[in-house]
Amino acid sequence: MRPVIGVCASHDTEKKTFFVRENYMESIMRAGGLPVLLPMTRDAETIGEMAERIDGLFLAGGGDVDPAHYNTPKHPKCGEIDPLRDDFELMLISRVMTRKLPIFGVCRGIQVMNVALGGTLIQDIPSEVPVNEIHLQNPPYDEPIHEIDVYEDGLLRKILNVPRFAVNSTHHQAVLDLAPGFVVDARSPEGIIEAVHMKDDPRIFGVQFHPEHFAYKSKGAQALFNYFVDCTRT
Secondary structure, eight states: OOOOOEEEEETTTTEEEEEEOOOHHHHHHHOOOOEEEEEOOHHHHHHHHHHHHOOOOOOOOOOOOGGGGGGOOTTTOOOOOOHHHHHHHHHHHHHHHTTOOOOEEETHHHHHHHHHTTOOOESSHHHSSSSSSSSSSOOTSSSSOEEEOOOOOHHHHHOOOSSSEEEBOOOOOEESSSTTTEEEEETTOOOOOOEEETTEEEEEESSOOOOOGGGTHHHHHHHEEEEEEEEHHH
């Protein structure tokens, strides 16, 4: 039986639609997982049952996390906020952590995970932490735009086995203050956090870039999904 991977989706509030990109699901399936889209809700009982029925949680990319969740005033350049998605993911992360399940977060995923565990975010890189690197590229998204420094002895180094890795970049926010228990695994050359993992449980990890866009042609990008799904089998 393939492990069931709960996937947190995006939300079109006007059309009242939950949706997720194909390449997230395809990357998980290539790794041997069975991805299932989780509908957003604030009902604690339903969220608890979701956490009981999945073998791992995948936190996909999307809009910005409300800075109220990390006790910070909203920056003028903070983007669109979805209160339902924030509430749902924060509650679900808590339940999944209680069950000690693997979690993999991508882009918004690494950010909401950091917030859920007590960290904070850079709300807008260009205006708060000016860098020369482009972190919000134009399509195509399956082409790398900058490299990241992969730290020795970190989880990402163990997965990729390289000191530097070329990544795409479609974000204007990033991790600022690291949540207690998290360890930085990679940074961009100018210092933006690009990967983290939980020190006491390396099955909980996240990356700021979007490996799903180039996992179909990159062994390194697909290796992240393979590692995650393998963790759900143990």
